[in-house]
Amino acid sequence: MNKVFWFAAIVLLIDIIDVALSDAPAPVTQNHPQSSSLQHQSAHSWGYVGNTGPEHWGDIATICETGKQQSPIDIVHAQPTQLEAIEWDYEPKFQNIINNGHTVQVNLQPGSEIEVNDTDYQLKQFHFHTPSENRLNGRSYPLEAHFVHADKKGNLAVVGVFFEHGRANAALAALWEKMPAQVGTKQSLNKINFELNELLPKNKNYYSFTGSLTTPPCSEGVQWLVMQQAIKASPEQIAAFKAVLPSHNNRPIQAQNQRTISVSK
Template identity: 50%
Template sequence: MSVSGIVIANSMAIADNQKSIQWGYTGHNSPENWGSLSPSYQMCDIGKNQSPINITTSVDANLPSIKFNYKTLSTEILNKGQTVQVNVESGSSIVVDGVTYALKQYHFHTPSENHIAGKSFPLEAHFVHADAKGNLAVIAVMFAEGKANSQLAELWQKMPMKAGENSVLKGDVKNLHSLLPQNQEYYRFNGSLTTPPCSEGVKWMVMKEPLTVSKEQVEKFSLAVNGTNNRPVQPQNARIIIR
């Protein structure tokens, strides 16, 4: 499971040391070609535990609750080109299997990357965490179309619409718990980064209960990332999904 050495800022986003290698979601740079864009991206082609996946069957393992300790503020929202990312003050974390993973950032994909029972959602949030050794754990939250999401509305007001732009957040989204569902049951599996270099050894936890997002909110996000920014689902192979 060790992914020591992965640059945390690259988790499902753009790593500074990879900016010179163009990858994206359309044309020659689209996901089916990632593995051939650079030798450092070969895991996108040859990996056996790639993310995202379609969660169809799972084993009841009576998973313990995730211990959320989200207590710091969102500080900055950035348009990274391939996604919109929100940075947070240090001090927020989760505890999984007795290990503390610090929250580094969260970002969004449209439509959802992971599917649940074949269902795709219009928006998915990824909360990216790392332990002291650099191992990653990602919490995925789905958004189903419905009423406008008040917490996203606060972020979207400051969301930069052009790649490379950023906005300072001063108290916006004061309570990160508001971006988590009340029912915190989840699916768990071993996976990878969903963007190049597609490194494996990432602990994935996909929340079962979705939040809501309005069609207009999804459309605004789509404009910010110039369309869609989801990697297609990958083969599950021999992996077991537990719940």
């Protein structure tokens, strides 16, 4: 009788544990804003203020603190260079827009790419920072978009676009209608209709330098292509983006060290 009793008790306990696990809410995952695979999950929480802010990111990845090619930077003393023009082939193949707690990110289906220096980079996603992460000759902009691309080997190229106050941006207006206010939620963009080129300046001259991801794990070797010309967004649009974030979401400026910044002639 004792053996039968204990066997039944163990089976019942296992069933209770299985039910508890199946009923537990799934954890809210937060995609790394600049991961080419969009699957990176940090083992530690991080943010932009307090004990999870940038001054503590070195606890997550040492290179965040010790790296010599970290981003963002203040773009100064750029050297005029005959840079190869970027060839753009963006298609309006949107997947969804997600509020991951660190930014608002738009994920795309395959089909959009750029070509630079004879290398094709597929556009994976783009997201926003306020105020801007990079600066231009000491100037900070109220908003910056990062278009994250990856080549076949997984090398990253990030196009940075500054926004300045002005008239409302039609592309942002379409996106913001779908922007999730709650962290961890997303909205489908299958029926949204606007051209990605509306988020790019007409003048495609750019600054080029080697940098890093601007969030943990702060991986280096990222090719940065920052547009010289800013585009417009209304103060109301920028305020709407800020309203869904717990705080600002820009990493402080990092040292340029011995890096060369090139600028299109």
